[in-house]
Amino acid sequence: MELGYDLICLGNLTIDDVVLPDQTQQLGCFGGDAIYSAFGAACWSDKVGFVAPVGTDFPIEHLTHLEETGWDTRGLPKRDIPSIRNWVIYHDNNHRKWILESNPNDFFELSPTLNDIPVAYLDSKAFMILAMDLAAQEALVPVLHNLGMVAVDPQEDYIEGSIDRILSMLSNVDVFLPSQEEVFRLLGHHNYKKACEQFGGFGVKIVVVKMGSEGSLIYKTSNEKFLHIPIYDTEVVDTTGAGDAYCGGFMAMLVKTGDLKKAGLAGAVSASFAIEGIGLTHMLHIDPADARTRFEKLERLVQ
Numbered sequence: 601m602e603l604g605y606d607l608i609c610l611g612n613l614t615i616d617d618v619v620l621p622d623q624t625q626q627l628g629c630f631g632g633d634a635i636y637s638a639f640g641a642a643c644w645s646d647k648v649g650f651v652a653p654v655g656t657d658f659p660i661e662h663l664t665h666l667e668e669t670g671w672d673t674r675g676l677p678k679r680d681i682p683s684i685r686n687w688v689i690y691h692d693n694n695h696r697k698w699i700l701e702s703n704p705n706d707f708f709e710l711s712p713t714l715n716d717i718p719v720a721y722l723d724s725k726a727f728m729i730l731a732m733d734l735a736a737q738e739a740l741v742p743v744l745h746n747l748g749m750v751a752v753d754p755q756e757d758y759i760e761g762s763i764d765r766i767l768s769m770l771s772n773v774d775v776f777l778p779s780q781e782e783v784f785r786l787l788g789h790h791n792y793k794k795a796c797e798q799f800g801g802f803g804v805k806i807v808v809v810k811m812g813s814e815g816s817l818i819y820k821t822s823n824e825k826f827l828h829i830p831i832y833d834t835e836v837v838d839t840t841g842a843g844d845a846y847c848g849g850f851m852a853m854l855v856k857t858g859d860l861k862k863a864g865l866a867g868a869v870s871a872s873f874a875i876e877g878i879g880l881t882h883m884l885h886i887d888p889a890d891a892r893t894r895f896e897k898l899e900r901l902v903q
Contacts, residue, residue: 604725607728608651609730610652611634611652612632612684612732614686620690620878631841632880633731635650636883637845640874642848643873643891644849649674649721650675651675651716651717654683655683669884682702707733724747725748725749726851728751732755733755750774752775754782763786774806777810777843777846780812795807805821806818810843813831814830818864829902832897834875838878839874849868850864865895869894
């Protein structure tokens with residue numbers, strides 16, 4: 601009999617073509633929010649799975665790496681269309697521009713559905729629903745909310761014209777993890793404490809605003825307490841996937857401990873690994889002892 605899972609991360613797989621400020625190119629990088637999030641979670645739990653559809657042109661070597669390092673790939677259903685592919689172009693000061701190379705009309709089909717989730721994953725304690733097609737999120741949230749804790753990371757590009765749909769969805773969301781930009785697009789302001797309270801009013805139990813280099817702001821609606829967690833300072837090579845890794849680390853630790861401070865610290869540490877290399881292949885070999893050392897170092901800074 602399989603042991604129950606702590607966290608299942610649902611999202612996309614992508615192929616990322618990266619251009620660094622010095623014009624160095626890294627083409628065909630392994631990307632995708634579901635995998636970044638799962639790798640971030642795996643720093644703290646060995647009961648993590650992912651669900652993400654695979655396009656026809658997705659490099660087989662990336663899937664082989666997953667299997668060779670012990671990951672369960674049952675949650676990678678095949679689709680009969682090309683993968684999501686992006687140019688990720690970096691400028692000085694780590695500013696970046698995303699250029700979609702794929703057909704945006706394929707997003708829904710390349711997002712996971714309930715039928716894609718292996719039966720063994722349905723008893724998970726929590727589900728991390730990452731940025732994907734909004735209709736796909738709307739289909740997943742209410743059903744998974746009846747099975748376990750549900751966390752949602754929104755997609756900033758679908759917000760315009762869909763604010764009411766997104767806010768309505770929050771009534772079935774336990775943990776909401778928007779970025780600063782997503783807060784602004786949803787609520788029209790940059791007062792993040794006020795934003796946390798507003799999201800709580802829609803039914804969310806825990807709000808986490810991801811603030812990039814400024815860390816994260818965590819809010820629990822039941823006691824109206826705020827907590828700020830700084831980043832773990834490390835060399836920045838590529839910030840792609842940092843927010844997704846944070847989400848996975850945060851949720852894995854939250855499920856294990858129920859402690860928001862520890863969850864925030866875990867998320868920050870998971871994000872620190874994501875930014876240390878291009879793509880996510882380097883995250884296949886994170887040393888749990890290194891993760892624990894970073895956690896303890898950051899913990900000493902947050903009293």
